Amino acid sequence: MSDLEIFDRIESEVRGYIRSFPVVFDSAHGATLVTSDGREYLDFFAGAGVLNYGHNNPLFTQALIDYLQRDGIIHGLDMATSAKRAFLEAFEALILKPRGLDYKVQFTGPTGANAVEAALKVARQATGRSNVVAFTNGFHGLSLGALAATGNKKYREAAGSPLDNVTRLPYDGYLGADVDTLDLFEKMLDDSGSGLDLPAAVIVEAVQGEGGINVASSSWLQRLRAITSARGILLILDDIQAGVGRTGAFFSFEESGIVPDIVTVSKSISASGLPMAIVLMRREVDVWKPGAHTGTFRGNNLAFVTARVALDEYWADTRFTDEIARKSELLKNALLEIAAANPTIGFEVRGRGLIYGIASTSHPDLAGAVSAAAFERGLVIETSGARDEVLKFLPSLTITDAELQRGLDIVRESLAAVLAA
Incomplete structure (x- = not known):
């Protein structure tokens, strides 16, 4: 056999x-x-x-053993726990404050797609608009809302349902090195005949992982940030695969100097392979009403334990x-x-x-x-x-x-x- x-x-x-x-x-x-x-x-x-x-x-394994042996809370929904508090304190002190980022933190369901779904929903609520701009070869997950923003034909054909309220535009370099693809975006936004409704948000990866390791230049990201800021469009930076040190800095967008309105983080945020996902958002964007977006496993305290240890060990200097x-x-x-x-x-x-x-x-x-x-x-x-x-x-x-x-x-x-x- x-x-x-x-x-x-x-x-x-x-x-x-x-x-x-x-x-x-x-x-x-x-x-x-x-x-x-x-x-x-x-x-x-x-x-x-x-x-x-x-x-x-071994740093994370020992922390988990110690936590389990003292009967630490494992499942906590969105209740307050000492493990979550320790993570939030470390994340604020070692990641947010040194970078001058004043983000609220939302714990979603445990996958990157859960974080993307939450980011899209809160962006639409905060702006009162429904359309979202995504880019060629982008990958944002395979639940329906995230899939609508994902470019790959293989995944889109498996949806079994219309994928609406997303406009696709060319990513940096898609039309060759000499073409700034944001010329098209800006032209369409300013032309009342383009058919592009003012978007609630733009969702983008600074480095497209599943899309083929396509790297957006700092100048392209800076211009994208300027275009969205000038028109009240929220910028969602999907840092699920390229974040947590993968590109060198903690966030993949740091090299460009931009500050997104919303950031999705998952995959390595728990450090240990345990499921965990978060959405970071500017305070003004946090328009959620209590319980308006939930997830049974948004309180994975084992993931909080290892995530906090990783921050202390790897991001203090x-x-x-x-x-x-x-x-x-x-x-x-x-x-x-x-x-x-x-x-x-x-x-x-x-x-x-x-x-x-x-x-x-x-x-x-x-x-x-x-x-x-x-x-x-x-x-x-x-x-x-x-x-x-x-x-x-x-x-x-x-x-x-x-x-x-x-x-x-x-x-x-x-x-x-x-x-x-």
Whole structure:
């Protein structure tokens, strides 16, 4: 009997990653995954951005053990608990105040899509308008409201329902490096014949992860912020995958200097892989009435415990971000070398911090083939983009130099094997 027999027989056909990585994982530590039969795999996937601090970080494991052994509250809805208080105090002191951000914090259901749904709802309530502008190749989740703002055809076709009240516009670089796509947005806003109703909000990622590691320039984000501010349009920054240190700073938008009206955060905010999602919003935007948006698991106190420990350990000074910046240079330079060594493929290297991609628009199937070959050699690495044409590098932020180099060596070997075949 196959190790995967029970999954094939009982689990829904919707399962995805198990098809790319068809083994049974049993344990993990740091940047290493271990199967039930003892095989080790280096992890360049990090739970799609959930495990920025690595698997089973001992700091978080011990904090959880201590909390459980003292019978700490596990499920608290939105009641006050000591674990939530400690997280809020640390988040305010170490993240919000040093950045001059005066945000209210909303705890939503535990996924990024829950946070996006809440952000869209409160933006529409605060403005009294319904239309939202989203961008090509954006990914914001797969519940209906979030899916309406998501660009990928595969996901949109699965909706089974109309996806309304969202206008799609081209992201930075979508029409080439020489075209500022915000010219179109501004023209449509100012032209009463464009058919674009004044939006309640614009939702955008500073770095599109699932969309293909597309990076918006600081100047583009600054202009977008100026356009929305001048017209009373709320700017929602989706930082679910690119946040919590992934691009180097805690928030992906910090490099641009903009201040969004609303920020969605999930994935690595709990630090430990436990479900948690939050919405940050300017005080004037917080127009919710008590209980108007709820979620049974918005009070995951185990996630609050590990999130607070991560803030205290990694964000009290610049040591962690300095290390991310150093490793980012190692990763970027290695990918540029791979691209230069294969000029006929026409590789493009994209990214920032420790979220990078290497893609060939002329060979869109290459990324998937390299991912499969890398898995055979002991590396878990996924693809992204509308055609899965981007090989996506998403290692934990705590990965060692030796592990990073080993993973890059496997990618080189895998690429050579695929091209030879």
